[in-house]
Amino acid sequence: MGVERNTPPKASPKKRPTTTLQYLFDLDSKSHGNSHFGNGGKRSSLDSEKEELLSVITYCTLVFTFTDPSESPSQQELKRVKLTKLLSFVKSTKKPIHEQILSPLVSMLAANLFRPLSPSSYPSVICDLADEEDTSNPAPAWPHLQIVYEILFRLVHNTDAKALRDHIDHSFLHNLLSLFQSEDPREREILKNVYHRIYSKFTFYRSFMRKTMNDAFLQYVFETERHYGIGDLLEIWGSIINGFTIPIKEEHKIFLMRVLIPLHKPKGLQVYHRQLAYCVSQFVQKEPVLGEIVIRGILKYWPITNCQKEVLLVGELEELVEILDPEQFRKLALPLCTQITRCLNSWNSQLWEIKGEIMQSNMMHDPFPSNCIVLIDPKSLKLLQTQVSERALYVLNNEQFMKMAGEATPDAFLVIVKGMEKNLKWHWSKSVRQLTETVKMMVEEMAPGLYSRSVINLELRESAARQQEIERREKWRKIEMVAGQNQNQFIQPPD
Secondary structure, three states: OOOOOOOOOOOOOOOOOOOOHHHHHHHHHHHHHHHHHHHHHHHHHHHHHHHHHHHHHHHHOOOOOOOOOOOOHHHHHHHHHHHHHHHHHHHHOOOOOOHHHHHHHHHHHHHHHOOOOOOOOOOOHHHHHOOOOOOOOOOOOHHHHHHHHHHHHHHHHHOOHHHHOOOOOHHHHHHHHHHHHOOOHHHHHHHHHHHHHHHHHOHHHHHHHHHHHHHHHHHHHHHHOOOOOHHHHHHHHHHHHHOOOOOOOHHHHHHHHHHHOHHHOOOOHHHHHHHHHHHHHHHHHHOHHHHHHHHHHHHHOOOOOOHHHHHHHHHHHHHHHHHOOHHHHHHHHHHHHHHHHHHHOOOOOEEEEEOOOEEEEOOOOOOOOOOOOEEEOHHHEEEEEOHHHHHHHHHHOOHHHHHHHHHHOHHHHHHHHHHHHHHHHHOOOHHHHHHHHHHHHHHHHHOOOHHHHHHHHHHHHHHHHHHHHHHHHHHHHHHHHHHHHHHHHOOOOOO
């Protein structure tokens, strides 16, 4: 008989979960449910941060004039703190600013910046002569405006131009340009940087921005002659011109002829002349053929009684002549040397810049008559003597200029010699006569015999002119005698 073996029964294998479509859907829903639960905290934090920013922007939209006594200083300080917080946010953010924040942010900037400017402290046309560093009429809200401008600059610098295109439009740029009429130089300085940055980044607005700046120039030249930001706008144009490619487009040449050259006309030229001269010289350096147009334009707008403008223009002509080709100078030699000689013979001996008040006058009812004696505080004025003549003599003391004048045309050099001889004989200022003698010695050393031959030629011409004048007077005397005899023949005897 066999022995029975007690073998354990075999365990049934475990059933694997079936990977049915329903099972996969359940897994996916669980994972998504967990993820939604994890991102919910992040989303709520982002929403709270966004709401906080919107609250700050809304508060900063409130504008303080800083001139109304009812305004609370604590609220003004609170707004300054909130503006600073916005500035740090715009500086530090690395992601594009969301549209829900960007739109109210730009609206807040516009509400603070675009405001009526205070009336001018210089109601007359000579307001342009005010010192650029003078802040006698600063923007009252500057503690807030400064931060607002910095926010705008950082926003333009860090944000893509296409994202800002719907917010910074033509109307925004036009209002921004009008702020250049502010008297506060601090505002114009930071505004210049912002406007230039917009021009550099927003390439699709460049044509419009050039046109609006040109309109501001033309309005200043031909209508108002009152604008505090001409120099700042010309600085922007200087960098624009510096980037022009050669050959220069016809559009830009028209700008030179119709805008830059007429800017030499206004009385306030000395305020922005440095920037204007740089713009003009950039054109001539890129295309020297434009030098003739520029010099003839400057001669056209030459002042008659403004000595300061004459000094500036003489210096500008000297710089332009150094860029000209000899052939161009030959065409311009006679009118150019004629104008320099007129300045050389200038007898405007004194120019008073009065910054104080008249202390005494023996005829107060008739200011500054011919016999009036005026006593002025010496500390409140500056005496500029013979500045036009001396500046013209410094041009003639340039060997290159005199060499080009001698080689150009005989008439041009004779005009210079005539003016120098007139100074040596008749000018009242000892310093002018000494400078003229120095220039004469320089010319004689540079080209021996040239000056003496020119003097002889000049004397011959003057002698011939005197002889012609004598003959002309003799002819008129004979005509008058014949006319008198004929008149006596036609006199009817009385009845």
